[in-house]
Amino acid sequence: MKILLLSGLGPSWPQGSAFYNSNMLEHTFLDKECYHEGLKRNISKKDFYIYDSNGDEKSLFRERNGIEKNLTTLTLEGILNDCDCEYEYLDLEKVWNNFDYQNGDDIDYIFLSTTFICNLSDLNYAINWCKQNLPGKKIIVGGQFSNLKYKKILEEFGDILYVMRGDGEIAIPALLDYLNHKQDDISKVPNLVWRNGDEVVSNEVKMVDVNTVPAIKLDGHVDNMYYESMRGCAFGCKFCSFPAASPKWRYKSAQKIADDWLYYSDAFGVKRMRAMDSAFTFPPKRLQELLELLKDKGIEWEAYSRADVINSKEVIEALEDANCRLLSFGFESLSDDTLKKMNKRVTAEQNRKTNELLNKYAKKLDYRCSFIVGFPGETPEEYQKTHDFLVNEYKKQFHLSVFSLVDETMPIWQEAEKYGLEVTDPNNPDYNWKHKGMTAEEARKLHQQTLYDVRWKNEFAVGTEWQLPFDLPLNPNLDFTKNYRIEKLIERLAFVTKDFKGNQELIDAITESVVQELSTLGVHIKGFSYNKEERSNNKALVKSDEK
Numbered sequence: 001m002k003i004l005l006l007s008g009l010g011p012s013w014p015q016g017s018a019f020y021n022s023n024m025l026e027h028t029f030l031d032k033e034c035y036h037e038g039l040k041r042n043i044s045k046k047d048f049y050i051y052d053s054n055g056d057e058k059s060l061f062r063e064r065n066g067i068e069k070n071l072t073t074l075t076l077e078g079i080l081n082d083c084d085c086e087y088e089y090l091d092l093e094k095v096w097n098n099f100d101y102q103n104g105d106d107i108d109y110i111f112l113s114t115t116f117i118c119n120l121s122d123l124n125y126a127i128n129w130c131k132q133n134l135p136g137k138k139i140i141v142g143g144q145f146s147n148l149k150y151k152k153i154l155e156e157f158g159d160i161l162y163v164m165r166g167d168g169e170i171a172i173p174a175l176l177d178y179l180n181h182k183q184d185d186i187s188k189v190p191n192l193v194w195r196n197g198d199e200v201v202s203n204e205v206k207m208v209d210v211n212t213v214p215a216i217k218l219d220g221h222v223d224n225m226y227y228e229s230m231r232g233c234a235f236g237c238k239f240c241s242f243p244a245a246s247p248k249w250r251y252k253s254a255q256k257i258a259d260d261w262l263y264y265s266d267a268f269g270v271k272r273m274r275a276m277d278s279a280f281t282f283p284p285k286r287l288q289e290l291l292e293l294l295k296d297k298g299i300e301w302e303a304y305s306r307a308d309v310i311n312s313k314e315v316i317e318a319l320e321d322a323n324c325r326l327l328s329f330g331f332e333s334l335s336d337d338t339l340k341k342m343n344k345r346v347t348a349e350q351n352r353k354t355n356e357l358l359n360k361y362a363k364k365l366d367y368r369c370s371f372i373v374g375f376p377g378e379t380p381e382e383y384q385k386t387h388d389f390l391v392n393e394y395k396k397q398f399h400l401s402v403f404s405l406v407d408e409t410m411p412i413w414q415e416a417e418k419y420g421l422e423v424t425d426p427n428n429p430d431y432n433w434k435h436k437g438m439t440a441e442e443a444r445k446l447h448q449q450t451l452y453d454v455r456w457k458n459e460f461a462v463g464t465e466w467q468l469p470f471d472l473p474l475n476p477n478l479d480f481t482k483n484y485r486i487e488k489l490i491e492r493l494a495f496v497t498k499d500f501k502g503n504q505e506l507i508d509a510i511t512e513s514v515v516q517e518l519s520t521l522g523v524h525i526k527g528f529s530y531n532k533e534e535r536s537n538n539k540a541l542v543k544s545d546e547k
Contacts, residue, residue, distance in 0.1 A: 001180055003085060004107045004134065007073040008092035010116035011125070024448075028494040030466045037497045037504065038511025039528065047526045048490075050475050060523055062471040071226035071276050072115045072143065078216040079172045092116070095126055101133040109161075109179065110134060115143035118404070119429065120156070127159055140175070142168060148241055150193045154200045163193040166246070167208040167231070207231075210250045215260045221269040229257050230277045235306075237330075238343045238411040239375065239403070240278070254289035261299050272325070275303035281327075282306060294322040302326035307346050307354040313361045320364045329354065331369040334389040335382040338375055341419075343411070348385070352393075359395060366480045368396050368464060373450070374403035374443030376412050376419040376435040383438075383446055391453045395460035397484065400450055402443045405429040452499065455491060462487045466494075475522050486521050489514045 025031040033044035048060035069077075073089070080087050090101065092113070110130050117123050123145065130139055142164035146153055150163040164171040171191035178189050186194060190206040210231060218225070230251035233240070252260075264270040280303035281287050287309070294301075305327045310316065319327070331351045333339050339346060351369075358367050371390065373383050390398060405423060412421070420436040423429045433440045454461050462484055467474075473483035474490075493514045500506045515525065 001086065001108045001176075002106050003080065003087035004104065004110045004137075005073075005076060005080065005087050005089045005113075006092055006095060006110060006126070006130075007070075007076055007089070007113035008116070009070060010092070010118060011096040011122050024451075025466060025494075027498060030490075030494045036493075036511075037501075038493075038507045039515075039525070041528070043525070047528070049524055049526060050477070050522050053477065060474050064469065064471050070116075071228055072113055074216050074218075074226065075228070076111070076113065076168060076172075078214075079168055081217065082214075083173050083176050085176055087111075092126070095129045098129070099133075104134040104137065107134055107137055110137050110139045112139055112141045113143045114141050114145035114147075117143070117145045119145075120149070120152075120426075123153070123157070127157055131159060140164065142171065144241070147246075150202070151200050154193060154195060161194075164191055165193060165202070166191040166205050169208045169213060170206050207246075207248055207250065210252050211256050213252075215263045218264075218268045223270065224272045224274055225264050225268070225270040227257075227260070227273050227275045228277060229275055229280060233278055234282060235279065235345060236343055236411060238341070238415075239372065241410050251283075251286065254286050254293055257290055258293040258297075261294075261301070262297065265297075265299050271300060273299060273301040275301065278304050278330075279306055280304055281309045284309070288318075291318050291322040297323065299323055300325045302328070304328045304330070307331060307351050310354040310357055313357065316357060316361045316365060320362070324365055327365065327367045329367060329369045331355075332372045333375070333378075333383075334385045335378070338378045338382050338386075341377045342372075342375055352389075355394065366396070368398060369394070370399040370401065372401050372403055373447050374438055374440065376403070376415070376421050377437050379437040380442070380446060387446070387450045387453070390450055390461060391457050394454075394458070397462055397464045397487075398454075399464050400447060402430075402440065402447050403433070405433045455488075455495060456499070459488070460484065462491060466491065477522060482521055486518065486523055489518050489521075489523075493518075 027034055029036065029043045029045060029047075033042055035041070036043045045061040046059065049057050050060050052058045069091075073091075077087075077089065088103075088107070090099075094101075112126060112130070114123060117126065123141075127139065130137065138161040139159055140162045141153065141160055146163050147165050150165060153160060153163055162175070164175065171189070174189045175192060177183050178186060186192065187201070187203060190204055192203045194201055194203075210229075230249065232246040232249035234249050261270075261273050264273065300323045302325055307329050310327075329351075330344075331354075332342060332344055334348045334351060336348050339348060355369075358365070371386055373386070390400070412419075415421070421433065422435070423433050425432040431440055438446075451463055454463065467487060473480060474486050475483055478486075493511065496507050496510045496514070500510070515528075518524075
């Protein structure tokens with residue numbers, strides 16, 4: 001029996017991020033080669049370069065180094081390998097790009113991960129791709145989205161044979177035994193949802209002890225490794241469906257985490273661990289134990305944290321001593337009213353204190369924060385507090401999202417009537433919601449205004465959208481503060497012709513200033529120098545070509 005494993009990021013990643021979502025990169029060199037009104041020439045990402053420590057020319061925009069597969073894919077492959085199951089992996093990116101798959105004769109079943117699929121229309125697209133490229137093959141789905149929507153999926157998609165709920169470490173081996181006729185009672189397969197005539201049957205749900213899950217065996221050396229230390233969540237933010245998908249919060253011990261990380265470092269040369277849990281720094285006791293275990297181990301790591309964890313200089317020093325190099329925080333808002341609506345269980349003052357402490361005391365520890373515009377009940381006036389913080393106070397990378405309405409399992413739906421929350425297209429809710437505070441369209445306008453104002457009024461903060469495909473820092477020869485400046489300048493250079501279209505004098509002035517400062521930071525453009533004499537020659541050539 002052979003499986004085709006379809007796993008990877010969703011169709012809206014990175015297109016669904018703040019810049020791509022609104023086609024903001026269109027007509028900029030961050031999207032594809034185009035004519036730049038300030039540089040007076042065609043320009044693309046491949047034209048930017050730096051020099052490495054050996055003096056060799058090196059592209060500024062390099063593909064992300066280290067492991068390319070996401071944590072879901074790595075986990076699924078690890079489970080299938082442990083089961084000695086023959087399978088072929090196909091990245092879902094190829095599905096979204098309508099890849100022509102022609103080698104499916106020996107495929108018996110399709111395993112489709114829905115972890116990064118966020119609505120029924122995207123699922124329908126993936127199913128249709130399967131039907132077109134592998135007609136007649138049985139489809140089995142699992143992951144975050146199908147875990148939440150299993151009943152509706154089996155009711156609406158006749159081509160889906162089964163849905164696997166919950167922990168794949170339990171569900172997949174049992175299902176493979178059933179498919180291989182090693183046992184013949186489908187009702188005994190844990191975590192499986194299936195049809196019994198017109199009835200949708202959900203078998204007993206069993207959960208794995210996360211401390212017994214073995215470290216994943218990799219194929220050779222990797223620089224970076226994704227990691228999961230818990231399932232479920234101890235908190236109940238009303239914009240998050242994770243607790244509904246995994247209602248029991250379970251977490252690995254500090255010793256288990258340290259042992260796994262040392263294994264990855266020793267066996268595969270991993271230099272940096274990326275913990276993907278939404279609140280890795282919780283509970284406090286585990287964090288304290290882990291920081292002691294990681295001292296002097298030389299393993300750099302990054303993680304997601306809550307703002308209230310960073311409450312003193314001593315906490316920051318302990319994190320740095322344990323080689324923590326990057327923390328991501330969900331600040332979400334600087335409005336106490338909005339934070340209460342979200343049930344974030346932090347205050348705007350705690351967010352500000354975390355920001356101030358890290359700016360003051362962090363030396364090796366970098367950080368970035370995420371924010372949301374348009375949460376149900378939020379008004380433009382309340383969002384203005386977040387806007388002003390980003391424009392006037394914040395100095396690091398940030399991610400600004402328009403409120404994303406994934407499905408009815410989000411706790412905020414329980415207060416839909418209170419906030420007048422409505423959706424006109426339930427199969428694609430992200431673009432079709434409104435509430436008493438604002439509409440999705442209004443939220444997107446506020447979102448774009450904030451990005452514009454931060455781009456031109458804040459000399460430090462920089463959005464983290466266009467950088468997603470690239471290896472960071474862009475210039476490894478410099479510290480992260482100077483690299484943020486490079487990102488800021490690159491973004492300004494890319495957007496100056498869009499943001500100030502028609503104002504050629506301003507475009508020229510900004511372009512000249514940006515290019516000159518980039519050169520002081522070791523960033524150059526092939527075949528280009530912003531020398532005034534050369535610039536005049538370029539203009540003459542352009543006019544000659546136009547004639």
